[in-house]
Amino acid sequence: MHTDINKYHEVLTPSDREICTRLADEIELHLAGAESKVWHAHPVWFLEGNPIVGYSTQKPGIRLMFWSGADFDEPTLNVVGKKFKDASIFFNTVAEIDSSDLSRWLLKAATVQWDYKNIVKRKGQLLRLT
DSSP: HHHHHHHHHHTSSSHHHHHHHHHHHHHOOOTTTEEEETTTEEEEEEEEEEEEEEEETTTTTTEEEETTTGSSTTTTSOOSSSOOOOEEEEEEEGOOOHHHHHHHHHHHHHOOBBBTTTTTTTOOOBOOOO
């Protein structure tokens, strides 16, 4: 895991740090070849330069977001908009994290991807990669 992600964790409350550490450990386990870094002030994992999954602290809790999650067909992931293909879920305690759900989502994150890496070049148009 990137050292900037560890620094991100250091300033969190103990409860938020526990959630984020658990998420990071699971992401690292299931997306072993992914590049990780703090991007736009939040931890994000990339496959071949394409953002896949990340999390951030927000008022409702820790938001785990999958860039292509709208196409995962997972009812517990919330899809807000229609223009982009992201979906997310909020956690307020580490006990709310279901390991089997998270494993399944991370597997789908590696296999279901939209091309966010080139969205600026394509003037906001998303193309399906896988």
